[in-house]
Amino acid sequence: MPEQHDTVPEIQTFGRRARAARDRAGLTRAVAGGLVGRSAEWVKAIETGAIGMPRLPMLIRMATVYECDIADLTGDERITAATYTKAVHASLPAVKRALTTYQLTAGEDEPEAAEVLAARVRRAWKLWxxxxxxxxxxxxxxxxxxxxxxxSVRALEGAERRRVLALQAQVYHLAQLYLAFQPEPELITMAGDRSMSAAQDADSPRAIAGAAWYVNHIYRDADTAAEARVELAEQAAALQRRDDPEGLARWGLLQLAAALSYAKTGRAELAWRYWDRAKDAARQLGEAYVHPWLIFGHGIVDAYALDIHLGLVQPGKAVEAAAALDLGAVPSATRRARHLVEAARAYGMQQEGVAAVALLGKAYRTSPETVRFSTHARMVLPEFAKAGPPTVREDARELTLALGLTA
Incomplete structure (x- = not known):
């Protein structure tokens, strides 16, 4: 019989190499998990292929603990270069220059009024x-x-300055989102920290809520500050008024932030308790409500249930959540594509390559740049193109080339 290709070899290879590296280091799963900030069950899931290759911060941590090179874990220099030397967007130098330029004098130009700046920020969010x-x-x-x-922050005073500070926090949110998956992690941290500083200077609970949501993303992606990010979400949530839609939406979003943080640390009961709170807030707001730029609503709460299963290393349940995913209520192409990529990741964990490639293709059609700069997509598509299920190799090859990678 001809050889069947029902699995993704890269996932298995990484697991075997991770186990070999741990064995060479003389570490038990429990000890290795403790040293990298994870459980013994997480280490087992990595080594058995239940979950795939982690992101760069965790890869570096594992390599340090196991006293090996990252290439010893990945087993493929091409994947390392294509995936973890992240795709560089053409405008990165200009954005970096703007973030690191300090205007120490007022200049001759008139400061922009808050109303004008607000219109420009709204337009930027619509584009995003x-x-x-x-x-x-x-x-x-x-x-x-x-x-x-x-x-404008330097030139204006009083209430007008506080309005601009709240808007400046949003501009930093946009910068942080742009910088995600770019090879400048320190700029992401800078943007998040500046957004929180601007929100606090604005003395705006609403701005603080948005900043707390995005700072939580930074912490989770870096696998750091688990307790601090939950405390931040709870403190920001306590500032929100829940008797108006805007405040309730931001409060609900911060419940999601806590839920995702607890899932990342394997605390299932707390993760689902906070997710239920977010779901209840979405119910109170009604099916038609979606926050205009934070995109909080019942559709997004349901979509993040998939992320919680992934964070808890529950691939079977993640696939069930992916199969039930209805993104019609999410009015953001970027968010829809992002959740489709996560759904593909769930199917990939279960070795269901046909579904994974189909979902990545749908994500690419929904929002090309979301997939083009996705670490997961850049990691798995070349492998699907080379050794995935025969029925989708050509599709995977076309997507790989569209991402600017070698098939």
């Missing part, structure tokens, strides 16, 4: 969540937005 190359479109606006917000 809209169809097409959202990252490129927002990148074209970011340098001027960052400079003009900084100029």
């Amino acid at each position: 969540h809209g169809d097409g190359d959202h990252r490129s479109r927002v990148a074209a606006l970011l340098p001027d937005l960052l400079a003009d917000a900084q100029r």
